Amino acid sequence: MGYKLSFGEADRIFDSLQKEYEIWAPKRFVGKGRYSDTDMIRYDKIHRADEIEFNEKSDFPAKEVLTPITETLFYFTEDEYRESKATKKKLLIFMRPCDVHAKYHQEKIYLENGDFADSYYQRMSEKVKIVLMECGEGWDTCFCVSMGTNRTDDYAAAVRAEDEAMFLEIKDEELAPYFQKCASARFTPSFVEENPLQVTVPEIPNKEVLTELKRHPMWDEFDKRCVSCGACTLACSTCTCFTTSDIVYQENSNAGERKRTSASCQIEGFTDMAGGIVFRNTAGERMRYKVLHKFHDYKARFRDFHMCVGCGRCISRCPELISIAATVDKMAAAVDEITASQKAEGGK
Ligand code: SF4
Ligand code: SF4
Structure with a gap:
């Protein structure tokens, strides 16, 4: 089903959704870019539609929601340990098509590469519903068409933002009731078909x-x-590479926490x-x-x-x-x- 809703209506629906979901999306951090007077766009929990940065590609990828740059795996004392807790809520993540394809690769590495699955990744990954963000024309450093990652149908909902309104396609049955009072509108996302940047990946024959x-x-x-x-x-x-380190508490050097940090x-x-x-x-x-x-x-x-x-x-x-x-x-x-x-x- 397709819908059109104002940002105000979206905010009210976000309020209801947040009882069950954390909503993550690319957000602009003004003045936090690496050069003076530049912004940074990275993933964060959002509560309102106008917090979402629809018009620019994020500097950092959606993977940070599932695998933050640093996270605690477990806490330990002399003779026992306790696993860190994951969020109890489900995760609604706004992602571009390239991020959706990237999630597929992350799953391969964390869950299917060898004899055991990474339980820390798994406990987050199982909670995800994807809201696909339409890219419009893409950006000057994108080459998703060359890599075949410009399209996807793997999403619970898709969104386009236009003039303080959202067009949404809702595919997921659990999300549908939240939108049933919204005005119907025809919408399916379009995909980038050509990038200014093209790459020819060589076949290495032998x-x-x-x-x-x-x-x-x-x-x-x-x-x-x-x-x-x-x-x-x-x-x-x-x-996906990471390193692990133990942080030992000052008061008791036998107690601490093990963290993993991107490497x-x-x-x-x-x-x-x-x-x-x-x-x-x-x-x-x-x-x-x-x-x-x-x-x-x-x-x-x-x-x-x-x-x-x-x-x-x-x-x-x-x-x-x-x-x-x-x-x-x-x-x-x-x-x-x-x-x-x-x-x-x-x-x-
Ligand atoms: S273009 Fe490829 S190598 Fe560069 S950040 Fe994106 S996925 Fe990684
Ligand atoms: S490691 Fe090298 S290629 Fe990567 S960002 Fe730094 S300078 Fe550029």
Whole structure:
């Protein structure tokens, strides 16, 4: 069913919904951007329709609702522990199509990668209902069409905001009663069909080409350009790496809490192991790892899609203006070069 409601009507419905749901959406934090006089847009609990930022892409992805940058896993004393509590309410999350696809990748990593599911992710994921936010024309760093993530039908409701009103499609039976008194209106979301930014992800034909690609000089440029800050992975819709640490309370050093905090493969020390072993010493090696993970290794492991959803958030966040889209294009050229050289070698 489709509806049109004013922001005032939406606020009244949000009031009712909040007895059962936490409502999360991208919200503008004025003056909190990383440059002076700039804003930051990130996910937060909202209570009113005018708190939702409909017109710009968020700087940080929807994944932060389910996996915050830092969270407590459990509390411990000398001889016992207690798991942290998750919210009792269901979660209504406003998401763009790329975030919906990113959730699919997160589920693969947290719930289906190995013999056990991550219970902390699972307890949140089970509560989610998605409100799909229409993107209009998209933004200058998006390349969702190239990655096939511009469309989805996996949502409980879809929304377009126009002139202080919302057009909604409600698919979910549990949500429908909240809207039954609203004016009917025809609405189904439209999707971005073309981005200004396009990316050609190369097919890496065999292991020999992959090995040569790892040795290719294209990665060396990042030794100079990338400052290994990790901003790209923190903003990434699909990165899942985290580290754990114990916070010990001052009053009783046998009591404390274990936290997990997002980690970045782009930061020096990420691969440090006991015995002084380090797998990726340079920024170029770390960039190579990230790019191949997003555009080759994940798909080789799960045999469905590339991990990157083309949200472009890493491009927007990088202080050194490093574009993953341009890097993938360079990788495509390098794969062509290596393949041609192997063919020439084979023909000799
Ligand atoms: S690698 Fe960049 S474009 Fe791809 S999902 Fe992550 S943040 Fe988005
Ligand atoms: S690519 Fe950019 S954002 Fe990512 S670690 Fe390097 S400098 Fe930082």
